[in-house]
Amino acid sequence: MPRSTRFAKIISLRKRHWLTYGLAGKAPNTVKNYKILCHTHVIRDLGKRRLSDLTADHVDKWLAGKARTLSTRTLQAIHSCLSRSVQRAILREKVHRNVVALCEVPTGRPGRPSKALTFAQAEAVLDALEGDPMHAYVIVSLLTGARTEELRPLTWDHVGLEGRPDSKPPVPPHIAVWRSVREGGDTKTRKSRRTLALPARAVAALRVQRRRQQRQREAAGVDWRESGLVFTSEVGTPMDAANVRRAFRRALAKAEGIDPAEWTPRELRHSFVSLLSDHDVPVEEIARLVGHAATATTEKVYRKPIRPVIQTGAQAMDRIFGA
Known part of the structure; x- marks a missing residue:
């Protein structure tokens, strides 16, 4: 197996660790939503990067790109998913700091405004x-x-x-x-x-x-x-x-x-x-x-x-x- 492919597989597994073990006690719909967000946005975009090589600049660039298509609420959710995944890796001594916590969530696309019946x-x-x-x-x-x-x-x-x-x-x-x-x-x-x-x-x-x-x-x-x-x-x-x-x-x-x-x-x-x-x-x-x-x-x-x-x-x- 090529070295780059091996690293990608290892890092993807580390990011999935939180999904597998870190959501105990959450409602089934909550777990389902987190998994969809992580697989669609976090693992697909960042899964090939080693956690130890992940920088705040990488996260800022990733969030800025996502802000063009996602709402602010969804941006907050995927930022939280990545941050909690990295924090879990810190507790297991896989990385030494949470660079995601250094990044601000940008303003995304306006969500669907709520309406009221006359x-x-x-x-x-x-x-x-x-x-x-x-x-x-x-x-x-x-x-x-x-x-x-x-x-x-x-x-x-x-x-x-x-x-x-x-x-x-x-x-x-x-x-x-x-x-x-x-x-x-x-x-x-x-x-x-x-x-x-x-x-x-x-x-x-x-x-x-x-x-x-x-x-x-x-x-x-x-x-x-x-x-x-x-x-x-x-x-x-x-x-x-x-x-x-x-x-x-x-x-x-x-x-x-x-x-x-x-x-x-x-x-x-x-x-x-x-x-x-x-x-x-x-x-x-x-x-x-x-x-x-x-x-x-x-x-x-x-x-x-x-x-x-x-x-x-x-x-x-x-x-x-x-x-």
């Missing part, structure tokens, strides 16, 4: 999706601002469609956003764990969804896989992000004047924020509703009490869309 577009979508399997999902996401990663693991025992009207103070219909599809089931931040009152249209849609799911359960028979989830496939299995995206775009095609290819489920959450802002809901309250961690400072400064069920969003959405 009120007219939102009304058109809700009307067009009446009777569609995604109707309840779209309504709950649009009218509560819950993340798609929070709705996919939502279970019926975290949905209170009747509320507790006899308690003091009365508790309105609500959903408990306490879980996500992240590793371990935790929400994105501590502030993301919240209980939200449901607007009237969301309550009605979820009741329809419960009846729809019961019909699916009966039709599937022994093939039904009970999960307790609110949003499932036709046989009760969980929906992943790709399932939701395809179903969302297929449903969105029913709305006149909306190009499904231009929208993703997460933009329902952006639309929630935009609609509340357009109707004069304070930004501090919107931040609480969507579970942003930054609300800690706002709550401390303004001394606003936190209600057991945050009702502002539901009340505003009932005003916007009507009960």
